[in-house]
Amino acid sequence: MDLSSYASPAAIIETVASQLACSPVDKEVAVQLDEEDELKHLRACFHIPRVKDLPPTNLALVHKNETCVYFAGNSLGLQPKKVKTYLDEELDKWAKLGVHGHFTGKRPWALGDECIVELVADIVGAHKEEVALMNGLTVNLHLLMLSFFKPTADRYKILLEAKAFPSDHYAVESQLQFHGLDMESSMLMIEPQEGEETLRTEDILAVIEKEGDSIAIILFSGVQYYTGQLFDIPRITKAGQEKGCFVGFDLAHAVGNVELHLHEWGVDFACWCSYKYLNSGAGGLAGAFIHEKHSQTVKPTLVGWWGHDFKTRFLMENKLQLSPGINGFRLSNPSILLVCALHASLEVFGQTTMKLLRRKSILLTGYLEYLIKHYYSEDTNDPEQPFVRIITPSQIEERGCQLTLVFSVPIKDIFKELEKRGVAVSNQGFALLYLTKIVGCVIILELLLFTAA
Numbered sequence: 001m002d003l004s005s006y007a008s009p010a011a012i013i014e015t016v017a018s019q020l021a022c023s024p025v026d027k028e029v030a031v032q033l034d035e036e037d038e039l040k041h042l043r044a045c046f047h048i049p050r051v052k053d054l055p056p057t058n059l060a061l062v063h064k065n066e067t068c069v070y071f072a073g074n075s076l077g078l079q080p081k082k083v084k085t086y087l088d089e090e091l092d093k094w095a096k097l098g099v100h101g102h103f104t105g106k107r108p109w110a111l112g113d114e115c116i117v118e119l120v121a122d123i124v125g126a127h128k129e130e131v132a133l134m135n136g137l138t139v140n141l142h143l144l145m146l147s148f149f150k151p152t153a154d155r156y157k158i159l160l161e162a163k164a165f166p167s168d169h170y171a172v173e174s175q176l177q178f179h180g181l182d183m184e185s186s187m188l189m190i191e192p193q194e195g196e197e198t199l200r201t202e203d204i205l206a207v208i209e210k211e212g213d214s215i216a217i218i219l220f221s222g223v224q225y226y227t228g229q230l231f232d233i234p235r236i237t238k239a240g241q242e243k244g245c246f247v248g249f250d251l252a253h254a255v256g257n258v259e260l261h262l263h264e265w266g267v268d269f270a271c272w273c274s275y276k277y278l279n280s281g282a283g284g285l286a287g288a289f290i291h292e293k294h295s296q297t298v299k300p301t302l303v304g305w306w307g308h309d310f311k312t313r314f315l316m317e318n319k320l321q322l323s324p325g326i327n328g329f330r331l332s333n334p335s336i337l338l339v340c341a342l343h344a345s346l347e348v349f350g351q352t353t354m355k356l357l358r359r360k361s362i363l364l365t366g367y368l369e370y371l372i373k374h375y376y377s378e379d380t381n382d383p384e385q386p387f388v389r390i391i392t393p394s395q396i397e398e399r400g401c402q403l404t405l406v407f408s409v410p411i412k413d414i415f416k417e418l419e420k421r422g423v424a425v426s427n428q429g430f431a432l433l434y435l436t437k438i439v440g441c442v443i444i445l446e447l448l449l450f451t452a453a
């Protein structure tokens with residue numbers, strides 16, 4: 001991915017500091033960067049919890065009306081304010097029109113998913129026909145594997161990360177079992193090198209080169225949920241396909257976080273959930289992608305009426321006219337309530353571009369990294385001094401907006417002190433939201449300083 005057009009965060013921070021004649025770690029820098037932030041108005045599109053409402057907050061330590069510093073967007077995105085409006089619209093329609101709601105109004109229920117699919121296609125860099133919104137993530141992963149994983153005597157392995165998200169690990173395990181395959185020889189898991197946390201692209205490519213002839217499917221995450229590593233999707237895809245493998249990605253932590261060009265990269269298939277960076281609410285409507293090149297050849301293994309071509313679906317003739325590509329994989333009519341929540345979030349994304357969001361995210365993440373390094377680098381001369389190690393890659397092309405931190409002091413204490421002050425963190429890392437103000441980085445560092453010092 002070419003990120004050469006993005007200036008280095010450290011350079012921006014130091015330039016601003018020198019213009020203000022202050023230190024790069026002074027709060028003035030954060031205030032100035034917030035001032036210049038062209039996307040700052042988008043923060044107002046979300047409900048941001050108040051510290052006083054978060055269960056573990058110690059009210060003696062916070063200002064009552066302050067909003068929390070939300071670092072948990074990698075786990076559950078915040079609620080867009082329009083969600084309630086859109087839900088009300090459809091609930092009113094249901095109350096007034098009953099079954100007529102299927103084909104009338106702003107979001108005809110029978111076309112609910114299709115009303116918003118284009119907005120999602122833009123975010124993942126796909127054509128509208130290559131994307132379907134349906135089910136949950138793990139369900140979609142299974143449906144895709146049921147069609148792409150057709151093991152033969154010579155080609156029967158699935159290559160994945162050793163520390164894949166548990167649901168992906170189990171999905172692969174059960175697919176192999178379903179085909180009666182031996183786990184030991186067919187589940188190929190790639191581990192980081194001794195003493196390292198993240199995978200090197202050259203090591204991934206070397207495994208593909210060596211084992212590719214017997215690999216049926218390569219399944220990686222886009223952004224690793226634990227380390228925050230962004231994989232080189234186009235290179236892994238190309239290398240796998242040159243060996244005759246299908247290459248698929250679980251984009252749960254990549255969608256809405258980094259720029260994606262699934263069509264251009266030629267990725268065979270992908271799936272994602274929408275409740276993390278896409279802010280659709282717990283259990284939101286998931287997505288799936290199959291590249292156009294497979295639209296006539298890769299068919300769903302399991303079929304339902306929603307995969308039947310819309311034009312004749314309701315004739316009920318029981319003569320299947322399957323929609324091409326991923327659209328034929330849809331089984332059931334979509335939940336309009338889930339469509340509403342996702343729609344509200346996608347409209348916020350629609351006010352900007354992934355390119356601009358990524359630019360802000362790189363600066364925000366780089367700024368936090370800058371401050372952490374400043375205050376908490378390991379000091380070999382003073383072994384008593386607490387320190388923080390960042391296991392997420394430092395190269396911006398190898399990460400999204402998550403930083404995963406390892407502390408030299410017990411994490412439980414840090415976690416507790418942060419939560420007492422209304423900082424929402426997930427125990428997987430600190431994912432900076434676009435809607436987090438840069439000033440938030442300073443607050444969190446002050447807190448870390450407080451706890452660890």
Ligand SMILES: *Cc1c(COP(=O)(O)O)cnc(C)c1O
Pocket residue numbers: 136137138139165167168221225250252253273
């Ligand atoms: C969040 C996440 C899941 C969760 O799966 P659901 O089916 O949405 O419950 C699965 N895989 C990855 C990689 C995730 O990050």
